[in-house]
Amino acid sequence: MGSLRMLACGLLLGLNLALLVLETDGQESGMKKVKKQVSGRGPVNLAHQQRGTWRPLMQTRANLSEVKSIKSMFELRTLDPEGAVFYGDTNAGEDWFVFSLRNGIPEMQIAKADILVSAIGGPKLNDGQWHQLGLSNEGKFVILEVDGKQALVVGLESNKTEEVMTGQIRLALGGILVDEKKLVNPFVAEMDGCVREGNWLNLTSPWETEEVGDLMPCFDAIKPGTFFSGAGLSVFRTSEIPIGSEEKGINIDIWAESSNEMQGAILNLRNDEQGSIFSVRANNITKELTLTLGKSSTVLKLGFNKLSINMLKDRVRVSLDDILSRAIETPDYLASWKAGIFLSFGGIPDEGDDFHGSQYLHGCIEKIQIQGKDVDLDTAMYKHISISSHSCPA
Numbered sequence: 001m002g003s004l005r006m007l008a009c010g011l012l013l014g015l016n017l018a019l020l021v022l023e024t025d026g027q028e029s030g031m032k033k034v035k036k037q038v039s040g041r042g043p044v045n046l047a048h049q050q051r052g053t054w055r056p057l058m059q060t061r062a063n064l065s066e067v068k069s070i071k072s073m074f075e076l077r078t079l080d081p082e083g084a085v086f087y088g089d090t091n092a093g094e095d096w097f098v099f100s101l102r103n104g105i106p107e108m109q110i111a112k113a114d115i116l117v118s119a120i121g122g123p124k125l126n127d128g129q130w131h132q133l134g135l136s137n138e139g140k141f142v143i144l145e146v147d148g149k150q151a152l153v154v155g156l157e158s159n160k161t162e163e164v165m166t167g168q169i170r171l172a173l174g175g176i177l178v179d180e181k182k183l184v185n186p187f188v189a190e191m192d193g194c195v196r197e198g199n200w201l202n203l204t205s206p207w208e209t210e211e212v213g214d215l216m217p218c219f220d221a222i223k224p225g226t227f228f229s230g231a232g233l234s235v236f237r238t239s240e241i242p243i244g245s246e247e248k249g250i251n252i253d254i255w256a257e258s259s260n261e262m263q264g265a266i267l268n269l270r271n272d273e274q275g276s277i278f279s280v281r282a283n284n285i286t287k288e289l290t291l292t293l294g295k296s297s298t299v300l301k302l303g304f305n306k307l308s309i310n311m312l313k314d315r316v317r318v319s320l321d322d323i324l325s326r327a328i329e330t331p332d333y334l335a336s337w338k339a340g341i342f343l344s345f346g347g348i349p350d351e352g353d354d355f356h357g358s359q360y361l362h363g364c365i366e367k368i369q370i371q372g373k374d375v376d377l378d379t380a381m382y383k384h385i386s387i388s389s390h391s392c393p394a
């Protein structure tokens, strides 16, 4: 049993997908909370509905007495540099383990008795290829293997730690079960990634998810970009996007190699008083790009690689592939931006706060920049589950 000692850190896992409705327990914001069983090897898409981004997609628990293996193994594929992958805890959540990516590199954060550690190391994993990962506890060490090679080893010891061989172990994917304020090194929790071939401590206990709809499937192959499947939108509050100096206005650049195939609203600005004040919509049949300001519209051609929107104090300038196509007089959008209006990608939001909308976008956007900085849709105040923030089907 000595080799099981570090299990108390809670390093574990196991999955395999077969969905069936298990139980209905209680109400959550008027919606029925249905727990679905997900047993598992995967593939599992870690994307989930944003009801608190730290919440795991799925979780399981087992009695420690049943744990016979010290190792969890799985494959991970992502283009997302940052997010929660795997979590485990024991001792009623007092001792915990978090495995995540930061800048694409593995990170482990471990709490055990009075010790709190974080360690980052190993190869970049966010290259869109499947990587085989192994996490194990051997004596005082927590070991991460990547593609069969040791990548990161964390040793920890405290006189306060005791072997906990009783009680339960909880495992989670795509989120954490400990208060995020306890992390040594906080991160953006949302993860656009897929996990398959999971073997979590050789456990056979079923996993559960509280997702209301179906889990998202994994694309067969992926390429960099943000994929909008035509089912939902994302929303940012502009006051949370710093714009720096106002002199050159606000620049939004959108790269889309296959703009010809795009259908729906690419971008929209909305304020509470007037509703939609500016929108850019693509039509893949007429191959038109329609700019709408208030009630007036103007039409450009699809087929661009780069769409640039420059908002100045009194006008909006729209360029395609760095050639100015339209300059349209507007009220002072800069002031509105600073005060805080809603910027959406992938649809036109309805009135109200429920993030429903229309004209949802179908297509792949390679990159979005605001003031020259990449926009990460995982940081949006709302992102529909159908949007893959860092991957398009290849």
Ligand SMILES: *[C@@H]1O[C@H](CO)[C@@H](O)[C@H](O)[C@H]1NC(C)=O
Pocket (backbone or CB within 6 Å): 061, 062, 063, 205
């Ligand atoms: C854990 O053990 C208790 C009794 O010791 C049992 O009632 C329970 O069903 C077990 N839980 C699991 C997940 O096996």
Ligand SMILES: *[C@@H]1O[C@H](CO)[C@@H](O)[C@H](O)[C@H]1NC(C)=O
Pocket (backbone or CB within 6 Å): 068, 069, 202
């Ligand atoms: C894992 O489980 C399988 C079947 O349940 C068993 O054959 C194997 O020995 C177990 N491995 C370990 C390390 O416990």
Ligand SMILES: *[C@@H]1O[C@H](CO)[C@@H](O)[C@H](O)[C@H]1NC(C)=O
Pocket (backbone or CB within 6 Å): 157, 158, 159
């Ligand atoms: C644990 O206790 C021993 C003596 O009881 C001491 O030598 C050692 O430094 C302690 N280790 C830690 C990590 O506190």
Ligand SMILES: *[C@@H]1O[C@H](CO)[C@@H](O)[C@H](O)[C@H]1NC(C)=O
Pocket (backbone or CB within 6 Å): 230, 260, 261, 262, 263, 284, 285, 362
């Ligand atoms: C236009 O978009 C729809 C999705 O809204 C898609 O099914 C269709 O294939 C696209 N057509 C072209 C010609 O790209």
